[in-house]
Amino acid sequence: MNDRTSSQRAPRPGKPDQDLYRDSTKETRSARRAFLASTAAGLVGGVIGMDAVTGRAIAAVASEADESDLIVRRQGSFMVGGSVISNPGTFDPYHPTPAGQTFHGDHAYVEYQIPPDARALPLVMWHGAGQFSKTWETTPDGREGYQSVFLRRGFAVYIIDQPRRGNAGRSTVAATINPTPGEMSTFSGFRLGIWPNFFPNVQFSRDPAVLDQYFRQQTPNTGPEVVADGGVVESAVSALFDKIGPGVLLTHSFSGGHGWLTAIRTPNIKGIVSYEPGQFVFPADDMPPVVGAALPNIPVSPTDFAKLTKIPIQIVLGDNIPTSPTGITGLDNWITFKARAYQLRDWLNRRGGDASVLSLPDIGIYGNTHFPFSDLNSLQIADLLSEFLSQKGLDSRDA
């Protein structure tokens, strides 16, 4: 697909991004260097990926892949949260009808692994729209995902299928699912490039088999997905934190919006790292200037918004976000979401919060897509997460 001639007119974003909002790059970069210096073991300058088409090695300072055996103290899965339809009437086992019968649904499905001597706070990993737990498992190009990487780094890892998605498909509300071809739009929306061309610097394999896995790591909603405080999704994930206690939440894309609302619901979320969130909350009495039209901001009470100022929050953004509209909706939405990310940071910090935006190209890391944690340089991105957790005291082994 990569050798077709493109007749598309769009500019090909590939340069480091200039943006209206910009993080304090200098500080971030210097803190990162300090962290890498302090944890030299396991961190090497080396090849972290290989461009399948050009054969060009992608070099960076990052951890090497750890190929030692994984040690798991406990592992398994469970369902959490949800509701029950109790149908009126009397159940007759000899002539069964729905009368008097139940239907359990709207729970989340959770798979977990706990290493020996685990750090006090587990990592809870939450997929985005159209995705499921696979997001955090094996990368599309077959390497270890965050599931295994952070297990190796001593964290208990809980991975969610949110209600009405994947293995949590049992929905109390009916749905019709249609197979609508749309993967070329996804290719742009997730910032691999403009179909059929990859962005020149993109951290994604050119092997067609990898793209095949990537397209297949989607699965449909089996019921309505509502973003709302008290919505089925936020309720179930809040119930997960009730069950497991304090932890750190990783969100991605559409679960960014769910995540803010869930952190408002439960005091057990002790920090959030949100990869490319697609929706944002703001205080109802102080909404920011409107930027863009996609996925409008969610107003919450000032009291609820204040809860998000009590925990460290990092928003991570990839590369190839356009600096001006391209006419391709899936790309241009990222102009909107990026601007809002900086707005959220400022709105939180102005109220005493501890929020930051880590725009990867601003610290010299180029080519990341909408899925930085599973891109070719995922171990480098994982190191940045380790660094953040360390800086914020979220990686302690003491409860």
Add this chain to the structure above:
Amino acid sequence: MNDRTSSQRAPRPGKPDQDLYRDSTKETRSARRAFLASTAAGLVGGVIGMDAVTGRAIAAVASEADESDLIVRRQGSFMVGGSVISNPGTFDPYHPTPAGQTFHGDHAYVEYQIPPDARALPLVMWHGAGQFSKTWETTPDGREGYQSVFLRRGFAVYIIDQPRRGNAGRSTVAATINPTPGEMSTFSGFRLGIWPNFFPNVQFSRDPAVLDQYFRQQTPNTGPEVVADGGVVESAVSALFDKIGPGVLLTHSFSGGHGWLTAIRTPNIKGIVSYEPGQFVFPADDMPPVVGAALPNIPVSPTDFAKLTKIPIQIVLGDNIPTSPTGITGLDNWITFKARAYQLRDWLNRRGGDASVLSLPDIGIYGNTHFPFSDLNSLQIADLLSEFLSQKGLDSRDA
């Protein structure tokens, strides 16, 4: 729910089952004793479960739960098989419609773990109707399922979500999903008892939270489930065996039928253990006398049927299968499926096959439901699988 007075009229099957077809119990029991004697390490006489209502300990000769750390050489997940809808037309990124776009679907999702020094043949575990990979993970009462038990025993374990189910929900054919209350029927059909009463000897916890997990470990089809040679389900699982090479297939309930057809498609299935299969294949030119009406037998060519005589096959049946019709369809179907299991054994063995039926109550193991591998005595059932794999030379560490 357990203390309600039942007004139901059915007999309460609870005694060892007498059946028209009966396996050679005596031989099976003696072989089992020999195996247990030969592998004394790890096998103890002890309490393997506790009846939550009566407090009565359930004793048996079985492995003790292993609580040491799990060692995993490699783990991850991938999608395999499936098809692609390529929509005619030209994709326009500026005005995207389905024209010129693709849709990848109908793959299976597979999660795997490989231990150090793995045995040569992995175990591939396939869920039944309405179920997903959870079938083999943590049991409803929170203990380790076959996923971890057989990893500990040195097997690479691959667990499937079949196409159009769970994490493999991306279907190329549309579907409408309705939440129809039916869990009281499921309670009978899966032979926990007759709602709201458990069978007296049933190997299932009386803790309502366990039943809650059990009901929630279901997830709907997101597209049609067709049982056919060359059907999407058989094709994807066959592709899995193409990818991983020779292995042993475990099926459950409705995947029993899929499993026979898949073993006809691929020479890489070196043995089948089928827990309570719900559908059967027979040679088109020699169909057996019809027993019952549910899920009719599937005729296959004599040549294809002969392929199933080349591999060892064990069918495992639980307890509380009625000996005469009760009037409850979900229970009475098991009279049919049990009779057909013995028919399949005989049809295979008459052609030189190596098939057996292991009816658990016939060897003194009582109370198993439709899910013997996750019942309270699951480690005892796991020991029987280990025994079978050993007897048939399927557990060697030599490739």
